[in-house]
Amino acid sequence: MTGVSVEKTVTLKLLKQKMHDFAQERDWERFHTPRNLLLAMVGEVGELSEIFQWKGEVPRGLGDWKEEEKVHLGEELSDVLLYLVRLSDICGVDLGQAALRKLRLNAVKYPANTPSEQ
Numbered sequence: 001m002t003g004v005s006v007e008k009t010v011t012l013k014l015l016k017q018k019m020h021d022f023a024q025e026r027d028w029e030r031f032h033t034p035r036n037l038l039l040a041m042v043g044e045v046g047e048l049s050e051i052f053q054w055k056g057e058v059p060r061g062l063g064d065w066k067e068e069e070k071v072h073l074g075e076e077l078s079d080v081l082l083y084l085v086r087l088s089d090i091c092g093v094d095l096g097q098a099a100l101r102k103l104r105l106n107a108v109k110y111p112a113n114t115p116s117e118q
């Protein structure tokens, strides 16, 4: 079921299953091709960027944002995540394992005891 029920624990596996079900229930699997999903995700990244556009730097935690602005931000972040999860699934990539592997590679490339270049 892909409805609005509140899940106690949210995992990549759960999101993957819900996106699969969402597409299947609407016969939209034929639209969920790798290229279409990539373009849809980039479009959502654009919508996410619009939220921050022209604001200048914003404080961590967004303390001075209205609640509705934070809700909107959550929606656009979710759209990006959901398309990313679906794209990974359609491409046969285990996103969770790939991300853990990348974190390990990052740690080797940027050891914690060396000064950051940032």
Ligand SMILES: Nc1ccn([C@H]2C[C@H](O)[C@@H](COP(=O)(O)OP(=O)(O)OP(=O)(O)O)O2)c(=O)n1
Residues within 6 Å of the ligand: 022, 028, 031, 047, 078, 079, 082, 083
């Ligand atoms: N073919 C589609 C269309 C939508 N979605 C899902 C994934 C996204 O989470 C959300 C995107 O829906 P919209 O394209 O309606 O985009 P927005 O929700 O951002 O609406 P709008 O662009 O009007 O702000 O719906 C999907 O899986 N497959």
